[in-house]
Amino acid sequence: MVETWTRWQPDVEREGLRFAPAPEYHVFPTQERPLKPYEEVRRATGVTRGLVAAERPDVVVADILTLAPALAAELEGVPWATLVPHVDPRGHPGFAPYSLGARLPRTELGRRAWGLLDPLLERGVQLGRRELNATRARLGLPPLAHVHGGISRQLALIGTFPQLEYPREPPEPATHVVGPLQWEPPFGDVDLPEGDPSWPLVLVAPSTAQDAEQHMLRAALEGLAGLPVRVLASTNHRPLPGPAVVPANARLVDWVSYSRTMPRCDLVVCHAGHGTLVRALSAGCVVVACPAAGDMNENAARVDWAGRASACPAGSSPRAGCAWPSRARWRSPRCAGAPGSWPRGRRRTTRPTGPRSSSRAWPRRPDRSAPDSVRHANERSCPWIAGG
Structure with missing residues (x-):
């Protein structure tokens, strides 16, 4: 059963899965839609809870941005996991703030410099924890003592290449890098541009x-x-x-x-x-x-x-x-x-070994001279997660 927005219903059913419409709301408020995100989450949780109660799944897997399925699962006593369809956004000592665009520092001086922002960042995540706990209280759930409460501590699946994950010591609990999600809607071939076929x-x-x-x-x-x-x-x-x-x-x-x-x-x-x-x-x-x-x-x-x-x-x-x-x-x-033939990286810190920082080679390129060898990757890695 996949609960997501109605625009994805044909694609869900094409994959042979059952579809349920999810409450559709904007994750971030806008001038036209000033409703606070957690107000929307509380409303959506009631709808999704009904689906969880009716289906009684063994586990609920929710996208990192859709809190309603996770809260609904907790209310119904069902284990829940989080799927992060990109690199892990959680901060770590010495890391630059997420989405700033700065790379992992190479020196202790660089790590300390980014650490100067930790108090400011901590205020932000603590505000998010308080707002989430207020929503949990209105739903009858106990407060959380930790931040990033929208990411499951039972199981967090990071949908990216392990080579793109910065090393963390200690690693995040119950977190596993599982590789990227590569589903796409079906579409045919297009004609390539003219020119010398030997040109890149x-x-x-x-x-x-x-x-x-x-x-x-x-x-x-x-x-x-x-x-x-x-x-x-x-x-x-x-x-x-x-x-x-x-x-x-x-x-x-x-x-x-x-x-x-x-x-x-x-x-x-x-x-x-x-x-x-x-x-x-x-x-x-x-x-x-x-x-x-x-x-x-x-x-x-x-x-x-x-x-x-x-x-x-x-x-x-x-x-x-x-x-x-x-x-x-x-x-x-x-x-x-x-x-797979390229160097492992440059100007970087040493990676720890273990399952969360796999040393597997990068994917190898298919033989472009043999079209039948090109894998048309409508993989079963599903982009629709409970709650849309």
Whole structure:
């Protein structure tokens, strides 16, 4: 049984799963919708509790942003787990604040410098704990003494590559890195851009949620024009505001299937949304990460720390960031070939050993000369989690 928003019902049922409509609410308040998030959570918990009581599942798995299923499970005495569909956002001594875009410090001085912000960050997480406990009290649940109460202490599943997780000592309790979620809606192939087949193929994959003006897409088309590359760019159902200049070596489309297209590509230019980023890494592509906002900054920092991408710093020229890797970076021995053949990282602290910091190699690139070997990855890793 999958409880999520009604827009996903056809996809849920296509996978052979049962569907239940989830209460639909905005996680963050807006000017048009000023209702506080925890008020929405309390209302949604009553609806989801009815479903949990009727189904009596063995376990409830809830997305990190959807608290109602977790609270409903607790009210019904059902074990619950949290699925985090990206890197672990919880802080740790010496870490930079999450989503700031700063990498893991290399020195004790750097760790102490970031530690100066700990009191400010602690005030924020304690405020969140108090607000959650107030909601729990209204639902008849006892207060929590720990922060990050929306993440299960029974089981937390981190849906990313272990190589993108910073080392933590001690590790978070009951937390396991399980690999990224790579489901996508079904979509067919698109025609590739014309040009010399020996030229590298670049995919420009902008965010579906950020950069409404498509600045990165425009900058990539401009920066890669005239280079000996083939460029496939997608608007991702977000038309460009105004006419677009598409160079002769590029093709602009409305949508592409990443699972069918990225295995053919050499380089992916993206905003570093987690789903796009891990798909590109899985396909063995070199990545140019141009973060737009929020956790994109964190994703870009993590993949740069792991030595698997070039990240454009905030405020830098998108054109320069998109053009230079095609000339030098992807030609270097360090970044050429399958990720499994690349070095393990650069300028980084030593990783602890153990199940939470696997030393497994990065995924190897499929043979692009044999289309039948390309795995069209509608994996069973399900993107819909109870509560939407």
